[in-house]
Amino acid sequence: MNKSKIVLITGGNKGIGFETARQLGIMGYEILIGARSEGKGHEAVTLLETENIKAKTVVLDVTKPSSVLSAVEWIEQEYGYLDILINNAGVFFEGNASPSELGLSVLKNTYETNVFGVFSVTKAILPLLQKSSAGRIVNLSSALGSLTLNSDPTSEFYNVNSLAYNSSKTAVNALTVFFAKELRDTPIKYNGIRVYNNCFLNSI
Numbered sequence: 134m135n136k137s138k139i140v141l142i143t144g145g146n147k148g149i150g151f152e153t154a155r156q157l158g159i160m161g162y163e164i165l166i167g168a169r170s171e172g173k174g175h176e177a178v179t180l181l182e183t184e185n186i187k188a189k190t191v192v193l194d195v196t197k198p199s200s201v202l203s204a205v206e207w208i209e210q211e212y213g214y215l216d217i218l219i220n221n222a223g224v225f226f227e228g229n230a231s232p233s234e235l236g237l238s239v240l241k242n243t244y245e246t247n248v249f250g251v252f253s254v255t256k257a258i259l260p261l262l263q264k265s266s267a268g269r270i271v272n273l274s275s276a277l278g279s280l281t282l283n284s285d286p287t288s289e290f291y292n293v294n295s296l297a298y299n300s301s302k303t304a305v306n307a308l309t310v311f312f313a314k315e316l317r318d319t320p321i322k323y324n325g326i327r328v329y330n331n332c333f334l335n336s337i
């Protein structure tokens with residue numbers, strides 16, 4: 134019997150993460166909703182089940198090493214492998230603050246989720262992806278992470294001068310490139326996608 138394809142989506146309880154879960158679920162993937170709140174995760178799973186999607190929730194706060202470890206251990210015990218990791222969890226904390234108004238704590242907290250969270254979940258889950266015949270990692274980036282677009286006065290993103298969020302997505306792009314290079318000779322593919330206004334733009 135073929136094994137189910139298992140997908141973990143961080144921050145899968147709402148927004149783009151939830152819709153990704155729904156669409157992959159409809160395609161037959163088994164969904165693991167990573168949610169920092171167990172209740173919100175269960176609500177998302179209940180909604181998916183109304184569409185006959187096979188889904189479970191796993192408590193996962195990407196900023197907490199103990200939470201990342203527990204989630205990985207649970208997936209290992211439950212399935213023994215993972216096919217797809219979607220690093221979707223993301224935050225935007227700075228409102229309209231200009232770079233000189235931005236608090237250091239806001240910058241750090243943004244990076245905790247958007248950058249260090251992606252790094253730590255990826256690193257912890259790699260051994261499970263290596264047990265898949267074709268492991269995949271997808272990072273949710275943003276057009277706002279492009280330094281080219283941020284510095285082009287003709288770009289529609291030029292005036293979105295959000296240092297913390299934008300640079301966190303620039304870092305996600307860098308992280309994607311470096312992991313992809315390390316994994317290039319393995320069955321694992323490591324991709325980033327750029328999203329703008331809830332629309333998929335392209336791969337990076």
Ligand SMILES: NC(=O)c1ccc[n+]([C@@H]2O[C@H](COP(=O)([O-])OP(=O)(O)OC[C@H]3O[C@@H](n4cnc5c(N)ncnc54)[C@H](OP(=O)(O)O)[C@@H]3O)[C@@H](O)[C@H]2O)c1
Nearest residue numbers: 144147148149194195221222223273274275328329330331
């Ligand atoms: N929306 C867009 O147009 C757009 C454009 C470009 C890129 N993106 C990127 O796409 C991704 C999803 O965006 P979205 O608009 O769907 O965001 P959203 O609706 O705000 O959802 C964000 C999700 O991330 C979760 N999350 C936040 N911090 C977390 C943490 N520490 N640990 C685990 N989960 C955490 C949230 O959980 P809670 O429900 O508990 O808060 C929520 O499930 C983000 O990475 C975002 O930067 C979005």
